[in-house]
Amino acid sequence: MTPTERRTSGALASIYALRMLGLFLVLPVFVLQAHTYPGGDDPFLVGLAMGIYGLTQALLQVPFGMASDRLGRKPVIQAGLALFVVGSLIAAWAPSMVWLVIGRALQGSGAISAAVTALLADLTRDEVRTKSMALVGISIALMFALSLVLAPLLVPLIGLAGLFALTAVLAAIGMAVVAWVVPPEPPVQHAQNRGGLREVLADVELLRVDLGVFVLHAVQIAMWMSVPALLQEAGLASAEQWKVYLPAVLASLLIMGGLLFRLERMGYFKQVYLGSIALIVLAQLGFWLNLQTPSLWAVGALLCVYFIGFNTQEASQPSLVSRLAEPRQRGAALGVYNTLMSLGIFAGGSLGGLVIKTWGSTGIFFVSAGLMLLWMALAWPMKSAFRR
Structure with a gap:
């Protein structure tokens, strides 16, 4: 890899890692903590809060990906991370399971995976692209494993609301990485x-x-x-x-x-x-x-x-x-x-x-x-x- 390719791969892998760590931290403890919220005794609402993230992701991946083709990768990634931050803060504040569902839906609406992967492809050559993509995959796998260790330790200290606040902080750090660490992207060819x-x-x-x-x-x-x-x-x-x-x-x-x-x-x-x-x-x-x-x-x-x-x-x-x-x-x-x-x-x-x-x-x-x-x-x- 060239120095630019190494910098690109490391920076974009770190964005994935920060975002996915925030998500994975919640998963091992979500169901166990849901009963502490009003409405948390409703299995449908609990399941909806868990699953609606994936639904909004599925609905918005294509629009975000197409927008990155027209508007540029970085602006779309920043917008998606901002939505993720807002959704995480709503989930951290949520006084009931209904508001938790709303926060999770907004988290999922920041569907940046396509734009991040497209930017990685734009800034790397074919012969090293699999290695670059592997760094992203490795970061996701490591964050999943790390979350299984950290989540049970953090919940007694900061609760589920604290975990959601932490996800907002991690996503905000990701926005800073996009702004100051990721190399400039190629110009958009609108026509x-x-x-x-x-x-x-x-x-x-x-x-x-x-x-x-x-x-x-x-x-x-x-x-x-x-x-x-x-x-x-x-x-x-x-x-x-x-x-x-x-x-x-x-x-x-x-x-x-x-x-x-x-x-x-x-x-x-x-x-x-x-x-x-x-x-x-x-x-x-x-x-x-x-x-x-x-x-x-x-x-x-x-x-x-x-x-x-x-x-x-x-x-x-x-x-x-x-x-x-x-x-x-x-x-x-x-x-x-x-x-x-x-x-x-x-x-x-x-x-x-x-x-x-x-x-x-x-x-x-x-x-x-x-x-x-x-x-x-x-x-x-x-x-x-x-x-x-």
Whole structure:
């Protein structure tokens, strides 16, 4: 990487990290703290407060991405972070569950993922883009692991309201990083930015990647409805489960970092891409085999295998989208991509709840493996992106 590419990758990864840490800190403790609010005894309102963030994200990713194609990446990113700050402050102040829902909806309306990823693609070359995207993916994985450790420690000190206030501070720091650390973006070519969304939706290769991110995140959410219980059956209490998650995430990142970039430089990007899908399939089948007599070491090893596949895809997929889309369409293309990601999260929760109610954990892991195999079959014919 050139110095500018390193600076860009580090700065934009830090923006993702600050924003995602704020979000992840809330997730492990939200349901446990919801009962302290008026209306917190209503499961519908609690579920709505949890899920509405993903819904507003899904609705606004494409508009924000297209706006970044026309208005520039940085102004759109700053506007999205400002909305996130306002939503976080409302959630911190919220006197009832209804106001908490409003705050969460505003948090989600700052749908900047497409604009941030598009800016990263604008400022990096094709040959180092996967590495740059991987830094973003690594930052997200590390923030998830860190939140599992920090959230239970912070809640007794500052409460859920304090966590939301902290998310506002982290997002404000992100705004400062955009203003003073991220390098200048290329000039906007207004005249060339028409019809981008229609072209993106008609591109079969892009749609294959979009389907992939939908399946990836649907499976992620669905399997997490069974994995914590599997760890409990293996003898690990929920408060101690981060001791498995954190080593699994860190080991997967070390393995991915040592293999992915080297194999890509050697021309094996397609094999890595398809192989990471296969690893997630193997992990699902391994979880199923451990259902009867779960072993803590086996579940930990399977989680490492899963995270290798998941984190490789998190790095590879945005890079593929940026390669397939023309520069003038990147915001729109990444907007569609991030919309499908958010819809996958929503579908994973809904599908996972239905499957586990009907067939239990056995069904979760079989359905997840089946979805991954379907994705592999659709991804196998891809050629154009892998040649670049």
